Amino acid sequence: MTLTAFPPPPPGTDYDDLRQEVRAFLAKELADFPPEKRAESWNGFSRDFSRKLAQRGWVGMTFPKEYGGHARSALERYVVSEELLAAGAPVISHWIADRQSGPLILAKGTDDQKRRIVPRIAAGELCFCIGMSEPDSGSDLAATRTVATEVEGGFRINGTKVWTTYAHVADYMILFCRTGKSDDRHGGMSQFLVDLKATDNIQISPIIDLGGEHHFNQVVFDNTFLPSDALLGEKGEGWSQVMSELAFERSGPERFLSSFALIEELIRLLREDATEAQQAEIGRLSAHLMVLRQMSRSVAGMLNEGKNPSLQAAIVKDLGALFEQDIPRLARSLVTRPAVPGGRDSYAAVLAYTELAVPSFSLRGGTREILRGIIARGLGLR
Amino acid sequence: MESMIHDMAERLLRDHVTHRLRAAAASGQRPEALWTRIEEAGLAMALVPEAAGGFGVPPAEALGLVRIAGAHGLPLPLAETLIANAMLARADLPLPGGRLTIAEGEALRLERRGATIHARGHLTLVPFARWADRIVTIAVLGGDDHVLSLPVKELTVDPAQDLAGMPRDDAEVDLALTEADVAPLARPIGGMRGLGALVRSLATAGAMETILEMSVQYANDRVQFGRPIGKFQAIQHNLATMAGETAASRTAAEMAAGSYDTPAFALTVAAAKIRAGEAAEKVGALAHQIHGAIGYTQEHSLHHFTKRIWSWRDEFGTELDWTRKLGRFALSNPHDTFWHFITDSTAQGARA
The missing domain is CATH 1.20.140.10 (Butyryl-CoA Dehydrogenase, subunit A, domain 3)
Structure with missing residues (x-):
């Protein structure tokens, strides 16, 4: 049964030298970065950090050199990604562009789009946001209502996107919307490259999450004009494009390392003196991490070979979210210190932050229910 | 992974390990004929290095046979014989062929008595011990890991079984070992x-x-x-x-x-x-x-x-x-x- 087989990463892909370089860079750059900031994981935002990372050649690593990339393998990119996540580096400014928008533009964009945009992604200069969800279209992406009407010289966009992470600071959005009628539920969809800084009639307003943070936004397109060359890929091919974009979105190590700052805090407290029961729990936690990491590297290996590992990625994301979400419970079962938001004790502060963050882990990037539906179909349920 | 030995095992087990065979095994019958086929196919030797008479299959691939055996619910000690042969080869002991099994040997006490080594102790939950020719185990003598090849007919075996009805026997060891039955492991394996x-x-x-x-x-x-x-x-x-x-x-x-x-x-x-x-x-x-x-x-x-x-x-x-x-x-x-x-x-x- 191929669905449950995750081939090991190819031999010689530890890239130990690269890993040590990244670790040295992070030790220097994040020397004063406190645990409670690291707890934000890949939601931390710093244009400055992203640019510095890009200067080292660690953004757009897999992009071709002619577009400012570094033509390195998906497995080398994997090493950098997991080191950034494990350190809790603030990466969101370039993360989405590097993970999915850049590869999508490279795969489907015109030469002009590639030349204009991809080198700036690789330079760590561009922040992208994802224009998929809508008020009435969350898990059911095919229910998208935002519509692009063809007019002279381009398109007029009307509709509302929501849960748009970092739209308020992003430079570009890749917008998924309707461009035509179709009998097929998945037909008549297209994607657009929206320059958020240079387009009129887009209203971006904050949505504050339950932790009090401003990551989400609502983005309203009100008769917004987009020039013809904003169309990304083929008109009407938006569904298959967005599915391959989601495969990139779901495939990375961010799907099991989001609570890693809390794990490091927990281990720090238990290191001195752990009971046998505590040791056993840390043993189980270690086993889960070792295995999730191996699965995630396997997915990177499949991407590297040009395969489409979207089913395997769904499995890793489902298992990874369960693991990440379980860490606060585990911490509370092993240590008696209460959670204190913003507390002086870094364990207490990180626990508080993580407790409030974990409900989102099985929502973003495809809910648990959607992923399990995908896996079930992959199993051959009719 | 494309693998000839996997394909061969897959075919052999698909044809022979039926619901009836598994049910018969759970009530105590061993499928002798199937074991002969498995031995003839060389599957039990897959983890033995080429230099020691194996056929040079990479270890991960040889071990893949165990997953396949598990997938078919094979009620025979293929995994055990695979490991036993590999450990005998590793210690430069003769490979006797036949039905082998393995046991944790931490509870065995080894003692040098003149030219021979004496083994004494109790082995528990040994898979298929009553049916095997030899139990292969690893025990410590003078700080070094030794591989032991214990002839079952010279042990006292007390039958028991696991939840699935597979033999998991206890064995009492009190035995002087010959040179062909014990040797140190130059490279320990844990x-x-x-x-x-x-x-x-x-x-x-x-x-x-x-x-x-x-x-x-x-x-x-x-x-x-x-x-x-x-x-x-x-x-x-x-x-x-x-x-x-x-x-x-x-x-x-x-x-x-x-x-x-x-x-x-x-x-x-x-x-x-x-x-x-x-x-x-x-x-x-x-x-x-x-x-x-x-x-x-x-x-x-x-x-x-x-x-x-x-x-x-x-x-x-x-x-x-x-x-x-x-x-x-x-x-x-x-x-x-x-x-x-x-x-x-x-x-x-x-x-x-």
Whole structure:
């Protein structure tokens, strides 16, 4: 049964030298970065950090050199990604562009789009946001209502996107919307490259999450004009494009390392003196991490070979979210210190932050229910 | 992975390991003819290095046979014989052929008496001991690991069985060993517990793949409320959970098999056994939930597989033994951060 087989990463892909370089860079750059900031994981935002990372050649690593990339393998990119996540580096400014928008533009964009945009992604200069969800279209992406009407010289966009992470600071959005009628539920969809800084009639307003943070936004397109060359890929091919974009979105190590700052805090407290029961729990936690990491590297290996590992990625994301979400419970079962938001004790502060963050882990990037539906179909349920 | 030896094993076991054969084995009959075929196919020698008479199959591929045996519910000690032959070869002991099994040898006391070595002690839960010609184990003499090849006819065997009705016998050892029966291991491999845990993890992954396949099939075939139960989201999500657990276990077991005979093995095999044990519980429970009452009978094949994976959790170290061991290591590791421990423990370069 191929669905449950995750081939090991190819031999010689530890890239130990690269890993040590990244670790040295992070030790220097994040020397004063406190645990409670690291707890934000890949939601931390710093244009400055992203640019510095890009200067080292660690953004757009897999992009071709002619577009400012570094033509390195998906497995080398994997090493950098997991080191950034494990350190809790603030990466969101370039993360989405590097993970999915850049590869999508490279795969489907015109030469002009590639030349204009991809080198700036690789330079760590561009922040992208994802224009998929809508008020009435969350898990059911095919229910998208935002519509692009063809007019002279381009398109007029009307509709509302929501849960748009970092739209308020992003430079570009890749917008998924309707461009035509179709009998097929998945037909008549297209994607657009929206320059958020240079387009009129887009209203971006904050949505504050339950932790009090401003990551989400609502983005309203009100008769917004987009020039013809904003169309990304083929008109009407938006569904298959967005599915391959989601495969990139779901495939990375961010799907099991989001609570890693809390794990490091927990281990720090238990290191001195752990009971046998505590040791056993840390043993189980270690086993889960070792295995999730191996699965995630396997997915990177499949991407590297040009395969489409979207089913395997769904499995890793489902298992990874369960693991990440379980860490606060585990911490509370092993240590008696209460959670204190913003507390002086870094364990207490990180626990508080993580407790409030974990409900989102099985929502973003495809809910648990959607992923399990995908896996079930992959199993051959009719 | 394309593998000739896997294809051969797959064909052989598919043709011969039937529901009837598994049921007969659970009530005490050994399929002698099938064992002869397995031996003739050379499967039991797959982990022996070429220099010692093997056929140069990479260890991870040879160990893949154990997953396949698990997937078919093979009621014979193929995994045990595979490991036993490899350890005899490793210690430069003769390979006698025939039916071999393995046992944890920590409880054995070895003593030098003149020119011979005397072994004394109690071996417990030895797979298929009553049926085997020899028990191969690893025990310590003068601080060094030694491989022992114990002729079963000179031991006192006390039969017992596991949840699936497979022989797990106790054996009383009080024996002077000849030169052909004991030799030091020039390169230690960490005792029989780790090797046993490895093969049980691989077999668990294989058995769970079969359990998953049976469950998908049943969900597609069984009609209730006018439609196949696989159409219900609750059933679909249980199957998806089973797939995740199975995939994680197989990845873990193959990671351990991939680090066989490297320093990383001590940690990867712990992860594999822990992950297999946890998955066995979830997958077994969900498979029975999906199958309903028919799966709870001896008429249906499901129980042969679920009872095996439940038994294997407790063999060659229980889950608690392994979680404590890995946890102790993780908490005492000399790395700066826990993350460095995780990357090193799963590194291909094997620096653990």
